[in-house]
Amino acid sequence: MDVKGYLVGGFPRPASLIKSLREHMKGRKSLAELDAEIHEAVEEVVRLQKDSGLYYVFDGQLTWDDLFRPITTCLTNVQIDGLARWFDNNFFYKKPVFNSSDVKLKNKLEEKYHFPRILAGLRMKAVFPEPYTMAAMSESENTYKLAYRLAEAIAELGKGIHDLAQLQLTAPYLVFKKPSRNDVEIAKECVRIVRNSVGCELMLHFPFGPASSVLPHALDFKVDVLGFDMYKTPLRDLENYDFGGVKVYLGLLDGRNTLVEKLDALKELVHKAAELLDAAEIHVGPSCELSLLPYEQAVEKVRRLGQLVKAAGG
Amino acid sequence: MSKLFPVIEVGSLNKAPFRVRDTARAAAEAERWGMMLGVERFEDLVGKIKSKTLSEDETLDWACIYGLKFFEKAGLDIIYDGEQRRVEMYEHPLQYIDGFEFRGVVRVWDNEYYRKAAVVRKPSLKTVYHVDELLFNKKHTSKPLKVPVTSAYTLADWSFDEYYIARAEGLDLVEKLSHARHEFVHDLTREIIRPVVSELASKGADYVQLDEPAAATKPHEAELVVESINETVRGVGSKVAVHICYTDYAALFPHILELKADVLSISCSNADTTALGVEPSKRPGFKVLEVFRDYDVGFAIAPGLIDVHTDFIEPAELVRDRLLYACSVLKNPDKIYGCNDCGLRTRQWDVAYLKQLNLVKGCEMARKVFEG
Numbered sequence: 001m002d003v004k005g006y007l008v009g010g011f012p013r014p015a016s017l018i019k020s021l022r023e024h025m026k027g028r029k030s031l032a033e034l035d036a037e038i039h040e041a042v043e044e045v046v047r048l049q050k051d052s053g054l055y056y057v058f059d060g061q062l063t064w065d066d067l068f069r070p071i072t073t074c075l076t077n078v079q080i081d082g083l084a085r086w087f088d089n090n091f092f093y094k095k096p097v098f099n100s101s102d103v104k105l106k107n108k109l110e111e112k113y114h115f116p117r118i119l120a121g122l123r124m125k126a127v128f129p130e131p132y133t134m135a136a137m138s139e140s141e142n143t144y145k146l147a148y149r150l151a152e153a154i155a156e157l158g159k160g161i162h163d164l165a166q167l168q169l170t171a172p173y174l175v176f177k178k179p180s181r182n183d184v185e186i187a188k189e190c191v192r193i194v195r196n197s198v199g200c201e202l203m204l205h206f207p208f209g210p211a212s213s214v215l216p217h218a219l220d221f222k223v224d225v226l227g228f229d230m231y232k233t234p235l236r237d238l239e240n241y242d243f244g245g246v247k248v249y250l251g252l253l254d255g256r257n258t259l260v261e262k263l264d265a266l267k268e269l270v271h272k273a274a275e276l277l278d279a280a281e282i283h284v285g286p287s288c289e290l291s292l293l294p295y296e297q298a299v300e301k302v303r304r305l306g307q308l309v310k311a312a313g314g
Numbered sequence: 315m316s317k318l319f320p321v322i323e324v325g326s327l328n329k330a331p332f333r334v335r336d337t338a339r340a341a342a343e344a345e346r347w348g349m350m351l352g353v354e355r356f357e358d359l360v361g362k363i364k365s366k367t368l369s370e371d372e373t374l375d376w377a378c379i380y381g382l383k384f385f386e387k388a389g390l391d392i393i394y395d396g397e398q399r400r401v402e403m404y405e406h407p408l409q410y411i412d413g414f415e416f417r418g419v420v421r422v423w424d425n426e427y428y429r430k431a432a433v434v435r436k437p438s439l440k441t442v443y444h445v446d447e448l449l450f451n452k453k454h455t456s457k458p459l460k461v462p463v464t465s466a467y468t469l470a471d472w473s474f475d476e477y478y479i480a481r482a483e484g485l486d487l488v489e490k491l492s493h494a495r496h497e498f499v500h501d502l503t504r505e506i507i508r509p510v511v512s513e514l515a516s517k518g519a520d521y522v523q524l525d526e527p528a529a530a531t532k533p534h535e536a537e538l539v540v541e542s543i544n545e546t547v548r549g550v551g552s553k554v555a556v557h558i559c560y561t562d563y564a565a566l567f568p569h570i571l572e573l574k575a576d577v578l579s580i581s582c583s584n585a586d587t588t589a590l591g592v593e594p595s596k597r598p599g600f601k602v603l604e605v606f607r608d609y610d611v612g613f614a615i616a617p618g619l620i621d622v623h624t625d626f627i628e629p630a631e632l633v634r635d636r637l638l639y640a641c642s643v644l645k646n647p648d649k650i651y652g653c654n655d656c657g658l659r660t661r662q663w664d665v666a667y668l669k670q671l672n673l674v675k676g677c678e679m680a681r682k683v684f685e686g
Contacts (some may be wrong), residue, residue, distance in 0.1 A: 021425045065424045083423055085561075088532045090472060092423040210488075232490045258432050259416050259473040260598065269485060269670070294418025294430065 001274050002281040004055035005305045005314035008168060008205050008227060008251065009127055009289025010067070011060030019042045035112075040064060042115050046122070047289040048299060054308025055283075056125035056166045059115045061291075067129050067170060068138070070113040076104045081139065087176050087208040089292055091255070096138040101145035105153040108160050112255035116162065123165040129203065130171035131194070137173060144186050145247060151190035155197035167267035168203040168227075169194065173286075174218075175232070177207025184217045191309050195222040203227055205247065206266050207288035212237050225249050226275060229287040231256075235269070239276045248277055251287030253305055263311060268310040284293050317635060318684055319650060319677045322616060324579055325462045325657030326403075327396025327524065327666060328386065329378040331671070337363060337538075344376075345663040347663065351383035354478055359469035374399050375450065383457045384663070388670035392458045392521060395451050399658070403464045404472050404523060405429060411506055413437035417474060420522040432474035433498060439506050440512045449517060461514050462554060462657075466502035466546065468540045470495070471528035481604050496538060503542045514532065515552040521576075533565035544574045555579060559618070559656045564605050564623035570611055579616035583636065584623055590635050597639040615644060618655030619676065620669050625661065627668045633676020638683060648685055652677035 007046060013021070013308035020037045064070050066086070072078045077100045083092040114126070131154055135147035142234040173179070174187055195202055205227030207215060212233070218226055226241045227249035228238065238248065252269055253261055266284075273280050285305055290298035332344035341363040348356025359376045362368040368376075381396030400406040401480045408414050413435045419427035448461050478494035511522050524546060529539045558566070558574065559581040570578075586599025594601070606615055617640045619633045633652070640648045652673060658666040 013425075015419070018419070018425060018427060025425075090531070094423070099460070206323060231487050231491055234485075234486050240455055250556070252489075253489075254479075256478065257476075258481055261475040265485070270489075272485065291418060296418055 001271075001279075003270060003309050003311065004281070004283045005052075005109070005167075005285070005309040006056040006285050007023070007049065007058060007060075007126065007133075007290065007302070008203075008207070008249070008285055009061070009170060009255070010043050010064055010291035011289075012063060012291045012293055012295045013062050014041055014295045017062060036111070038108045039115070039118065039158065042118050046118055048302050053309055054302070054306065055121060055123060055309075057100040057122045058103055058127065059119060061113075061127065067073045067127075068096055068134055069092060070109060071129065071134065071150075071154070071157070072096045073110055073113075074107050074157060075150075076106050077102065078138075079080050079091045087172050087209075090112055092290060093137075097177055098138055098140040098146055101140050101142040101149060101293050103146060103153065103197040105156050109157055111277070114161065119164075124163055125157065125160075125166040125168060125197050126164055127170060128158065130174070131190035132183065133171050133173035139167075147186055147190050148193070151193035155194045158194060158198040161274065164198070164200045165199050166201040166203055166225075167194070169223075170205050170207065171214075172208045175206040175211065175213040175229075177209070178213045181254065183215075184214065187299065188217070191221050191223060193298075201225065205249065205251075207251065207255070208232065212239065215241055219243065220247065225283060227251065227283070231287050235273055235276060238273075243277065243279070247281055247283055247286065248273075248279060249283035250282050252308075253286045253301050255286035255288035255290050255301070256292050260295060260297075260300050263307055265306045266304075267312045270308065282312075284312075315513060317334050317391065318647060318681050319679050320520075321389070321652040322392040322460060322555070322579070323385050323390055323394060323396075323579075323656050323670075324618075325394070325397055325523070326400070326659035327381055327398070327657070328382045328659055328661060330396075330398060332359070332363060332380075333373060333377060344377075347380060349376060349386075351380065353362070353379060353383050376639050377638050378447070378451060379454050382451060382457075384667065385670065386455055386457055388667060389674035390457075390528060390670065391652055393458045394462065395447070397462065397659075399447055400581075404469070405508075407464050407469065408455045410443040411437050412440050413477070414473065424670065430472065430474060431682070432476045433470075434476050436477065437502055437505055439509055442510055444510060445513050446518055448514055448519055449505055452518060460521035460523050461519045462523045462557070463507065463510060463514070464524055465524040465526045465556075466507045466542045467535075468526050468528040469500050469502055469506075470499045471531060479518075495535070495613065499538055499542050500545075503545050508546045508548075510536075510661060511546055511552075512550055515550040518551045521555050521630045523551070523557055524575075525557050525560055526560070527557075528566040530561040533562075535649045536566045538570040540569045540572050544572065547574055553577075555616075560584065563602050567609055571611060573611075573613060576615040577616050577617070577651055578611075579651070579653050581618040582640075583621040583628070583655050586621070586636065587628060588628070588632060590629075590631055591685045592635050592642060593637075593640045597636060600636065600639050600643060603640055603643040607662050614649040614651055615640075616651035616653040619652055620654040620673050622654050622656050622661060622669075625665045626670055627665065629644060630672045630675035631678055633673055634679040634683075637680040641680070641684075652680075
């Protein structure tokens with residue numbers, strides 16, 4: 001059996017970087033010094049994934065304050081407003097407020113938000129918000145229209161990253177509460193817009209909610225990988241669906257809890273899933289972004305994931 | 315309480331203004347606020363600050379006295395000390411509970427972090443907390459006291475679980491997580507929060523306020539939240555207030571109908587406009603009250619009439635209009651209290667005090683409308 005392990009969202013900042021960002025804000029650290037430290041921290045996170053044997057590697061989004069903020073810096077007609085809860089987490093994002101749904105891409109993703117040079121030569125992945133999720137969690141006069149414009153913008157941003165091996169669209173809004181049929185259709189069309197622009201593997205990941213919220217409709221999304229949060233989705237709920245050629249990612253390591261899962265139990269789950277899904281290839285990793293954990297525990301989770309890939313694969 | 319619209323505080327105040335390193339400034343602030351609030355023998359505090367003989371314990375004692383007088387002088391009916399002895403609402407209680415270990419910092423937003431602990435064994439109470447604080451405060455005011463206590467569900471929700479989930483059996487991660495979660499919350503309720511609340515009640519707390527900011531975070535656990543609160547306060551002699559802020563209150567229904575509390579305080583003004591008036595268009599922050607009316611809840615509601623996240627001083631007329639609008643929605647003025655959206659910890663004392671004066675004045679103006 002082929003088992004591929006990788007991350008599905010931002011990594012926590014190390015304590016030294018948290019401190020340096022604060023010092024920079026207070027004018028006590030120059031931008032050049034901060035940049036050097038950011039690069040060092042990104043290199044460390046990339047090295048960790050590589051050394052652990054993860055299949056795709058990404059930069060950890062250490063400079064992203066939330067999943068939407070860097071995207072908004074590339075768009076017209078948007079401002080950032082107050083704090084809003086990030087699903088059922090004790091983490092808050094700043095809500096994008098669109099003055100008009102006629103949103104356009106005004107520039108590429110700023111250099112401080114991605115690090116292609118550090119990832120050169122590796123199977124690089126990037127993580128963006130699924131367009132409908134971002135539209136629904138923003139303020140605008142027309143969510144549906146905004147979602148299409150965001151899809152076009154995100155497609156362009158994805159296309160602009162060279163040598164991308166996997167692009168992940170994160171779609172918690174489609175599972176946290178059961179979406180309407182219309183919401184799903186709009187989301188599907190948004191994903192198709194992205195699909196048509198990027199040639200790499202496309203993943204749609206659904207953290208923080210059960211797969212039953214979006215299945216079977218998720219099977220119609222034009223993606224290569226569907227990712228599920230297995231702390232919200234009983235394994236048996238996936239059993240009765242025919243995923244066809246779409247690969248399944250199982251979020252088996254709890255991205256919201258510090259307890260490092262037992263290797264044997266994880267291995268058993270992977271084998272059981274492969275059997276239930278009749279799959280020769282299984283993708284595994286955390287249930288969500290690891291940025292909801294302290295840095296040291298996130299490192300431990302990545303190491304455990306690496307051990308799982310070695311133990312369950314082959 | 316027979317008075318229409320009794321005014322209650324919700325919790326924390328910023329550190330008392332004399333708790334600064336600059337001795338001259340500390341003495342000046344102790345004097346200024348001592349005079350303004352009518353603190354007895356404040357000159358003793360000023361003298362000790364000037365002579366640099368004020369101990370840490372004395373500092374906290376004086377801070378509590380100033381906190382009590384702050385609310386008392388502003389005219390609130392039910393008060394506390396502004397939580398002057400507490401670090402904050404999560405780390406402070408964990409000092410008194412065995413079974414937790416801090417794991418590091420996690421992000422709340424942007425580059426802001428809080429220290430988060432993991433439960434590593436069954437929690438047990440090292441010592442009952444908040445009681446000394448209550449007994450001290452009782453000596454320094456004749457007003458009814460309301461003691462804020464971080465409740466079990468929120469303590470669990472804000473912690474990692476390295477104990478219960480590890481013990482849960484089976485392969486299904488969803489079932490394991492749910493089982494572990496219930497056990498964790500019930501243990502915190504039975505072993506920690508209920509004993510603390512019972513002791514506070516037996517020592518004469520007029521009200522105990524259970525703080526549950528995490529209550530509606532996970533809508534599927536609303537029943538667990540209510541079960542935990544009800545078990546905490548079962549049979550206790552004090553009146554029970556519950557404070558839940560900045561959340562989707564609708565997510566708590568219908569389970570919250572079973573809540574055994576006298577009053578529920580909620581935040582409204584943070585989402586409201588500052589325009590005067592009692593029309594729905596002027597009072598969007600109070601639309602949330604409709605769900606409480608529609609379900610005809612049995613407990614009183616204390617809608618937040620003051621936004622604690624801005625330095626804007628709400629005019630008394632705005633407080634009045636917000637309260638009158640709340641009455642028009644809820645229909646039952648006898649079951650409405652006046653209060654702030656949340657604790658005032660993020661505001662300087664000068665701002666917070668003016669806000670409290672107008673809170674009291676605005677409630678009085680609304681009272682006159684009803685009493686003629």
